[in-house]
Amino acid sequence: MPSFGDAPLLEVHGLSKRFPGVAALRNVSLTLQRSEVLAVIGENGAGKSTLMKILAGVQTPDAGEIRLNGQTVRIDSVHTAEKLGIALIHQELNLADNLTVAANVFLGREPLRFGLIDTKRMERETLPLLAQVGLDCSPATLVQDLSLGCQQMVEIAKALSVGARVLIMDEPTSSLSQHETDQLYAVVKDLRQRGVSIVYISHRLGEVTELADRVVVLRDGQNAGELSRVEITHEAMIRLMVGRDLSQLYQRPSHTLGEPLLEAYKLRTQANPRHALSLAVRAGEIVGIAGLVGAGRTDLLRALFGIDRALGGTIRVEGKKVELSGPHDAIEAGMALVPEDRKQQGLVLGMTVRPNLSLASLLRDSSRGLLNHAVENEITATMIRDLNIRTPGPEQTAQFLSGGNQQKIVLGKWLAMKPRILLLDEPTRGIDVGAKQEIYRLLDNLAAQGVAILFVSSEMEEIIRLADRAIVMHEGRITGELDRAACSEEAIMRLATGNL
Amino acid sequence: MKKILGILGLLIFVCSLTAIINPNFLGATNLFNTLRWTSLFGIISIGVAFVIITGGIDLSVGSTIGLVGTTLAYLLTVRHVSTPLAILIVLGLSLLIGLFHGLLITKVKLQPFIVTLCGLLLYRGAARFISNDQSLGFGSAFAGLRELAIGKVPIIGSVTLPLPLLIMTGIGIIAAVFLHRTIYGRYLLAIGRNETAVRFSGIRTDRIVILAYVVCSLLAGFGGILFALDVNSVQPSGLGEAYELYAIAGAVLGGCSLRGGEGSITGVIIGAAVLRVLYNAINILGIPTMLEYSIIGFVLLAGAIADEVVKRYAAKRKAARELLADDSVRSDEASA
Ligand SMILES: Nc1ncnc2c1ncn2[C@@H]1O[C@H](COP(=O)(O)OP(=O)(O)OP(=O)(O)O)[C@@H](O)[C@H]1O
Ligand SMILES: [Mg+2]
Numbered sequence: 080m081p082s083f084g085d086a087p088l089l090e091v092h093g094l095s096k097r098f099p100g101v102a103a104l105r106n107v108s109l110t111l112q113r114s115e116v117l118a119v120i121g122e123n124g125a126g127k128s129t130l131m132k133i134l135a136g137v138q139t140p141d142a143g144e145i146r147l148n149g150q151t152v153r154i155d156s157v158h159t160a161e162k163l164g165i166a167l168i169h170q171e172l173n174l175a176d177n178l179t180v181a182a183n184v185f186l187g188r189e190p191l192r193f194g195l196i197d198t199k200r201m202e203r204e205t206l207p208l209l210a211q212v213g214l215d216c217s218p219a220t221l222v223q224d225l226s227l228g229c230q231q232m233v234e235i236a237k238a239l240s241v242g243a244r245v246l247i248m249d250e251p252t253s254s255l256s257q258h259e260t261d262q263l264y265a266v267v268k269d270l271r272q273r274g275v276s277i278v279y280i281s282h283r284l285g286e287v288t289e290l291a292d293r294v295v296v297l298r299d300g301q302n303a304g305e306l307s308r309v310e311i312t313h314e315a316m317i318r319l320m321v322g323r324d325l326s327q328l329y330q331r332p333s334h335t336l337g338e339p340l341l342e343a344y345k346l347r348t349q350a351n352p353r354h355a356l357s358l359a360v361r362a363g364e365i366v367g368i369a370g371l372v373g374a375g376r377t378d379l380l381r382a383l384f385g386i387d388r389a390l391g392g393t394i395r396v397e398g399k400k401v402e403l404s405g406p407h408d409a410i411e412a413g414m415a416l417v418p419e420d421r422k423q424q425g426l427v428l429g430m431t432v433r434p435n436l437s438l439a440s441l442l443r444d445s446s447r448g449l450l451n452h453a454v455e456n457e458i459t460a461t462m463i464r465d466l467n468i469r470t471p472g473p474e475q476t477a478q479f480l481s482g483g484n485q486q487k488i489v490l491g492k493w494l495a496m497k498p499r500i501l502l503l504d505e506p507t508r509g510i511d512v513g514a515k516q517e518i519y520r521l522l523d524n525l526a527a528q529g530v531a532i533l534f535v536s537s538e539m540e541e542i543i544r545l546a547d548r549a550i551v552m553h554e555g556r557i558t559g560e561l562d563r564a565a566c567s568e569e570a571i572m573r574l575a576t577g578n579l
Numbered sequence: 580m581k582k583i584l585g586i587l588g589l590l591i592f593v594c595s596l597t598a599i600i601n602p603n604f605l606g607a608t609n610l611f612n613t614l615r616w617t618s619l620f621g622i623i624s625i626g627v628a629f630v631i632i633t634g635g636i637d638l639s640v641g642s643t644i645g646l647v648g649t650t651l652a653y654l655l656t657v658r659h660v661s662t663p664l665a666i667l668i669v670l671g672l673s674l675l676i677g678l679f680h681g682l683l684i685t686k687v688k689l690q691p692f693i694v695t696l697c698g699l700l701l702y703r704g705a706a707r708f709i710s711n712d713q714s715l716g717f718g719s720a721f722a723g724l725r726e727l728a729i730g731k732v733p734i735i736g737s738v739t740l741p742l743p744l745l746i747m748t749g750i751g752i753i754a755a756v757f758l759h760r761t762i763y764g765r766y767l768l769a770i771g772r773n774e775t776a777v778r779f780s781g782i783r784t785d786r787i788v789i790l791a792y793v794v795c796s797l798l799a800g801f802g803g804i805l806f807a808l809d810v811n812s813v814q815p816s817g818l819g820e821a822y823e824l825y826a827i828a829g830a831v832l833g834g835c836s837l838r839g840g841e842g843s844i845t846g847v848i849i850g851a852a853v854l855r856v857l858y859n860a861i862n863i864l865g866i867p868t869m870l871e872y873s874i875i876g877f878v879l880l881a882g883a884i885a886d887e888v889v890k891r892y893a894a895k896r897k898a899a900r901e902l903l904a905d906d907s908v909r910s911d912e913a914s915a
Contacts (some may be wrong), residue, residue: 099897386779410781424779429772429840434765439780441762448761492780 080385086149088113088276089134089165089245091483093227093487094143096129098479100471105138105300111245116267116277118291120284122320122511124469125484126300127280128170133246134278135167136160138224160347166238170249170280170482170509171422172230174222180431181205181218184237208236212266230257230506235266239275246270247278252286253508256372256537256570258370282483282511284313321513331545333563337362339398340531341500342381346392350378351555355392358550358557360500360531367523368535369571375555376535380502383533384416385409396500403461415439415498417489417506419535425489428478432470433459435477435488439496462491465521467514482509490518494525501525503534507541519545539568561576582834583846585889588852589882597860604863611741613859615729618743619805625747625754626798628847629791631830632758634771634839635684635691635884637641637792639698640677640799646702647673647803652715652813662724666804673800674793676702681789699823706815716812728808743805747848748814750798755844766788767791799826817822828875829854832882853878853883 080240089111104126113474134145136154139295145152147163154160162269164319174183182189183203188210190197190204205218212230222230231251238246248267252260267277267290269456281287287294294306296319304319335354341365345355356379360366368376382389386404387572394401396412401411406416416449420423426435437444437455444454466487477485493501501522507515526532536542541550551574559574596864598604623640630637647669654665676698683694717725730742758764766787778784806822807813833850835842857878861871 099894258676261637378639405783406779406781407783416779423773426771427773427776427840430769430899438765438769438777438782441765445762448763450760450762450765 080360086146088115088148090144090146090149091130091134091143093139094130094133094145096126096133096138097141100475102300102418104133107297107300107302109295109302111276111278111474112292113276114274115273115292116272116279116290118279118281118287118294119297120281120287120294120316120320121297121303123487123509123514124321124481125297127297128249128481130297130303131167131278132282133248134160134245135165135237137167139298143552153301155481161243162243164242164244165239165242165247166245166349167247168231168234168238168251168252172227172234174230174233175221176230177221179219179221179232180216180236182224183222183233184208184218186237186242188241205236205240208240211239211269212236213262228255228262228372231255231259231263232266239270245276245278246278249280250282250332250509251279252281252283254372254505254537257539257575260286279515282509282515284316284512285540287311287316288313300454304322317512320511331519331547333547334363334527336547337529340396341383341533342395342398343379344395346379346382346394347390348378348382348555349376349387349390350377352390354556356557357392360530360533362499362529363526364547365526365532365534365545366550367451367542368533368552369537369539369549370540370552370575372537373554374552375576376552377504378555379552380416380504380533380535382500383409384414384539386416410439410496410498415496415501415503417492417493417503419504421486421489421508425492426477426485429476431474431476432463432468432488433473436462436491436495437474439492444509456496462488462495463518464518465494466491469519483511483514486510487514494521498530500531501533503532505536506534507536515541532562539571542566543568551575581889581893582886583843583849585886586833586846586849586882587879588703590849590856593853593856593860597856597864597871601863604859609859609863611731611739614744615809616858616882617848617852617855618741618747619728619882620822620825620829620855621747621848622750622805623799623802624742624833624847624851625750625822625825625844626795626802627661627826628830628833628835628842628844629754629767629914630691631827631835632767632771632842633788633791634774634840635791636695636837637698637790637795637799638692638823639680639796639829640802640823641800641819641821642699642702643673643676643796643799643821644803644806644822645815645817646676646706647800648705648813649710649715649815651807652717653709655721656717658713658733659726662721667895668803670797670800673796673803676715676800677793677796678789681792684792685785691776695880700829702852703816703820706818710813710815712815714812714814718811721808725808725811727772728805751848754794755771756903758842758844763787763790768842771836771840771841775894807892823856827853833880 087110091109094104094107107130108251109335119126133140136157136159139155145154152163184205185201190200202218212232212235214229222233251263255263270277279290291311292308294311294316298301305491306315338361339359342359344357369375381387383394385405385408394403401412422428433455436459440458446452454479467482467488477488490506507518523534547563549566549571550557551559551571553575558577563571603609627637627640651665651669654660654668680694680698683689684691726742728743731739732742732745733739766777766782770784770787774784785849803819806819829851830847832853833846854875857875858871861868861874
């Protein structure tokens with residue numbers, strides 16, 4: 080390969096991209112050196128994902144220039160990007176989960192033998208790639224049997240298999256557990272050693288501090304500044320992202336608790352029927368459920384909300400036993416659940432912002448089954464304002480919003496219901512630092528009004544900041560409870576890994 | 580809205596073309612009959628649209644029409660059941676058919692295609708069995724009842740409209756209000772796009788889907804009564820045959836997406852009208868009737884392609900316009 084002296088590996092100049100109603104990128108520039116980890120940060124809707132999609136050939140820019148090794152390139156398809164050595168790991172994973180690990184890694188480039196897929200060879204050649212990303216599983220494993228973290232590694236292995244020199248990761252850790260995140264760090268550092276350049280998008284500033292050699296900040300689709308390794312601090316990043324100092328990270332005031340609103344007694348979930356789970360959440364209390372991914376936290380919430388029928392035990396709301404045959408019963412009892420997966424369970428992606436925000440409240444607000452447009456419009460306006468949802472308007476299709484803004488819609492839909500018991504599964508996944516503080520404030524206000532809140536989070540910081548009390552789960556059972564004073568990362572980790 | 584304008588344009592185009600080539604198209608009797616048939620097919624298309632909007636399909640419409648028509652003739656002419664009772668029985672029968680489909684699809688979780696394909700076979704066989712595969716004529720004893728299908732309603736002077744047109748309009752208005760003004764219509768549209776998200780929102784999606792299938796079969800059954808009375812005799816093996824295809828084609832032409840979550844009643848009615856006018860044109864323009872299916876297939880395909888092309892073109896135009904607007908803003912800033 081010819082050498083181009085000092086030219087950076089990748090240069091982007093004056094890139095612009097418009098969508099109907101939004102200027103996603105305006106005149107954005109960026110450089111990427113060899114063997115560098117470059118973090119790109121910015122608020123929800125700042126244009127990070129759009130920039131990366133353009134680099135990976137998923138979308139084409141309206142204007143601007145991209146240079147690779149000093150030479151201008153036109154990236155008009157994913158295929159071209161791959162040939163140039165640029166690979167993108169999307170905000171949402173893109174694997175065919177009914178296929179094996181090896182089949183996914185080689186998807187579209189299957190080695191053939193007599194015109195048929197040479198499975199043996201494919202699996203043999205996948206092995207070293209898996210070793211490289213520290214994934215300890217057989218290439219013949221079905222992807223659907225892997226945890227999200229392992230699936231992420233498969234994506235990386237896939238990118239490496241096409242010889243990627245530039246690896247772009249869009250919020251790779253947003254659904255990973257602490258342990259998996261650590262593993263990802265190790266892989267990223269190892270790849271950098273091998274000369275791969277990495278563009279890393281994240282809303283977790285701790286992560287950025289840990290990994291990045293340089294930080295580029297986007298705000299409203301424009302360059303907002305850059306920080307070199309020594310300049311990277313939380314404050315500096317936030318100042319560039321938000322355009323001002325963020326007044327103090329949110330610290331929850333403590334307040335008085337009322338009667339238990341939600342109680343589960345010896346509940347057995349379908350996923351982990353061996354363990355009986357008991358817990359109670361009182362009015363005005365915020366309880367966090369911590370644990371590693373796969374600890375059964377989501378299964379617990381699903382059972383509490385009637386999505387999966389509990390195999391045993393009782394659920395009480397305000398002391399009264401309830402039978403849940405589906406979410407409709409849970410809602411009738413005053414509950415709401417912000418589900419784990421915003422695309423599958425939270426949103427009707429093909430509908431616009433307005434019907435998505437009002438969907439859960441329609442029945443309550445209607446008389447004799449007729450739509451109540453006035454109330455619907457009011458809910459929409461309130462939620463767009465309170466949650467600062469970035470959208471060209473209430474009639475934008477949800478699909479076209481940025482990941483974080485989609486998550487805000489899911490939250491808004493349930494907040495609009497005004498539940499008495501609010502269950503949340505990873506409520507701030509993909510949401511930027513500033514908006515997170517706002518959401519914490521909102522949840523706290525709800526608690527102050529007497530709502531009982533039970534949330535699952537893989538971010539320990541979130542549990543520590545927000546929860547009055549943390550319940551820790553490990554492999555399907557509750558291994559302990561920590562009150563505010565006892566709640567520390569170490570204490571959570573000890574219980575979460577089953578080291579009692 | 581744009582889709583409706585598009586299909587309306589197509590309707591006007593086909594009508595004008597036919598009228599220019601053969602002015603007889605505009606003759607009172609021809610128009611009356613075309614309107615009447617449009618109404619009959621419009622009714623069953625509205626039903627199928629409900630199912631298509633949920634992301635499902637109903638292939639059994641034609642056989643349901645056959646079974647209902649045959650049963651009606653059998654009850655009235657062989658069993659001499661009173662007219663209101665006979666109508667009640669056949670409507671009840673079609674309601675049960677829809678319930679049966681809905682339950683199999685939501686509770687047993689069978690695929691709509693399979694359930695209604697089996698329905699298509701089942702009901703046709705049943706129709707032929709109860710009638711011994713003999714055609715049944717209503718004769719002149721039910722002339723009053725027959726007005727439902729062929730009746731003329733005077734409007735002004737000598738202008739009359741077919742009674743079925745008024746019936747279809749009534750059904751259409753109710754359906755449109757349901758779809759666009761009630762929360763259940765909203766649920767229906769949302770289910771077609773993401774059933775899980777709707778269920779997680781506390782809505783009993785099963786019930787909504789069942790309702791869609793019941794509406795579909797009920798309207799097919801009602802259509803069956805009208806179709807049978809229209810001909811005044813029933814041929815158990817032929818009545819309603821392939822009508823599911825007309826119904827589905829009308830709904831799709833009228834803007835329903837087979838992926839679900841999209842559709843409007845006005846569009847569906849215009850879609851049904853296009854198909855009837857085409858059929859009529861083939862007859863009065865002397866085009867070989869053997870070509871009927873080919874022509875309908877061609878128009879459907881052309882419609883689908885035009886829709887895609889227009890959509891892409893519009894998106895491009897819009898983006899280009901906004902880019903221009905944005906540039907002017909920026910140069911304004913620069914000069915200020
Ligand atoms: N296909 C599209 N059609 C219309 N608008 C779009 C499309 N894709 C992105 N946008 C808009 O462009 C802007 C930038 O979106 P982008 O996804 O790049 O944000 P982001 O920085 O990745 O945000 P997040 O942190 O929430 O993921 C947003 O306002 C978004 O609504
Ligand atoms: Mg993004």
